[in-house]
Amino acid sequence: MLDDRYLRGLDESSVRSCNGVRVTERILQLVPNQERFRTTLIAVKHWARVRGIYSNVLGFLGGVNWAILVARICQFYPNSLPASLLSRFFRIYQMWTWPNPIMLDRVDNPLNLGFSGWNPKINVRDRSHLMPIITPAYPALNSSYNVMASTLHILKAEFGKGFNRTLEIETKKSSWAKLFIAPVFFQRSKHFLRVQITANNAEDFDGWFGWVESRLRHLFLRLEALPELRIHPFARFFDFGETKGATPEGSSKREVHTSWLFIGLGFPAPNPVAATGGTHDVDLTSVIRDFAFYTDQWEARHGGMDMQIDHVTRSQIPEWVLESVVNGASDSKHLRKRSPTKK
Numbered sequence: 001m002l003d004d005r006y007l008r009g010l011d012e013s014s015v016r017s018c019n020g021v022r023v024t025e026r027i028l029q030l031v032p033n034q035e036r037f038r039t040t041l042i043a044v045k046h047w048a049r050v051r052g053i054y055s056n057v058l059g060f061l062g063g064v065n066w067a068i069l070v071a072r073i074c075q076f077y078p079n080s081l082p083a084s085l086l087s088r089f090f091r092i093y094q095m096w097t098w099p100n101p102i103m104l105d106r107v108d109n110p111l112n113l114g115f116s117g118w119n120p121k122i123n124v125r126d127r128s129h130l131m132p133i134i135t136p137a138y139p140a141l142n143s144s145y146n147v148m149a150s151t152l153h154i155l156k157a158e159f160g161k162g163f164n165r166t167l168e169i170e171t172k173k174s175s176w177a178k179l180f181i182a183p184v185f186f187q188r189s190k191h192f193l194r195v196q197i198t199a200n201n202a203e204d205f206d207g208w209f210g211w212v213e214s215r216l217r218h219l220f221l222r223l224e225a226l227p228e229l230r231i232h233p234f235a236r237f238f239d240f241g242e243t244k245g246a247t248p249e250g251s252s253k254r255e256v257h258t259s260w261l262f263i264g265l266g267f268p269a270p271n272p273v274a275a276t277g278g279t280h281d282v283d284l285t286s287v288i289r290d291f292a293f294y295t296d297q298w299e300a301r302h303g304g305m306d307m308q309i310d311h312v313t314r315s316q317i318p319e320w321v322l323e324s325v326v327n328g329a330s331d332s333k334h335l336r337k338r339s340p341t342k343k
Helices: 012-030 034-050 063-076 082-093 149-170 202-224 272-276 285-295 319-326
Strands: 191-199 230-233 237-244 254-266 306-313 334-337
Touching: 012 063, 034 063, 034 082, 063 082, 082 149, 149 202, 149 230, 191 202, 202 230, 202 254, 202 285, 202 306, 285 306
Parallel strands: 237 334
Antiparallel strands: 191 254, 191 306, 230 254, 237 254
8 A cells, every 4th residue: 555656547535545544554664663652652642632632623633643743752762662752742742843844754756646745835825734744655745734723722732731740750749640630621711612513313413513523623713813812622522412302293202412512712811801800792793603604504404403602601511521521531532421411
């Protein structure tokens, strides 16, 4: 699969499909010790899930992004053990000067196949990328093009916190378990937007959820463009099911599937209101209305598929949501509960 000759005659879409496997194989070729790489990557991915920053589609980083970042550290320190690699992971990336790219190897095109790759010298769009993490197989692409200003700020802050924690571990002031402690996301803000995605059955929910999730980044971009607002999306969904009663038309009971995502809201100083602890008056009506209209355009959408965005305060967050964050992430980006009201 790594032989570029296999790409000859393929279209762009087919090449991108092949590159999932090609990139994975190439990463493993480029690390000095695969076992140490895998062990370190498992730790980094678990940390990212716990901290609410594991999701490429939401503007953070996903599996291949984290793999490339870890692989680069393995290249920098080829003889280090996983514990040392993990410490150096945070040390390097908390001081990395983005948008300088992360690249594992130079990617050439000796066969002149003609596929477009990441090239900020030529492509204006590539120059706008905030956190380039370049895939090591031809054609080289920026795997983290979804990262935006707000999520980059969050990622850099998390790298810094991870670095501080590993310093404490190295000086015997803390333990490795403290690195994987859950964030205080719901204590950090008093105000949140809650995105609620619902459908009347599991099949409808899967399709509708995927559509809305893939568009949430556009909502984040609109929100972060407001100068009076700072946003902190938390890259984890909170799922639950509710049994609804029969309808007047005579249909039987149904299981309504729901997923929540929360966006922390901050109001930067200087702001007299923020200083005095008063109320904040930021009109998000047009942003929310436009996003709802945008998601409603899905051709496969039908009755029972709904999306709404509400303002909630910290006191309105259900206890089971708070507990699920404190208890850390599951293997999935979804945390499920049968009832939204049960404490």
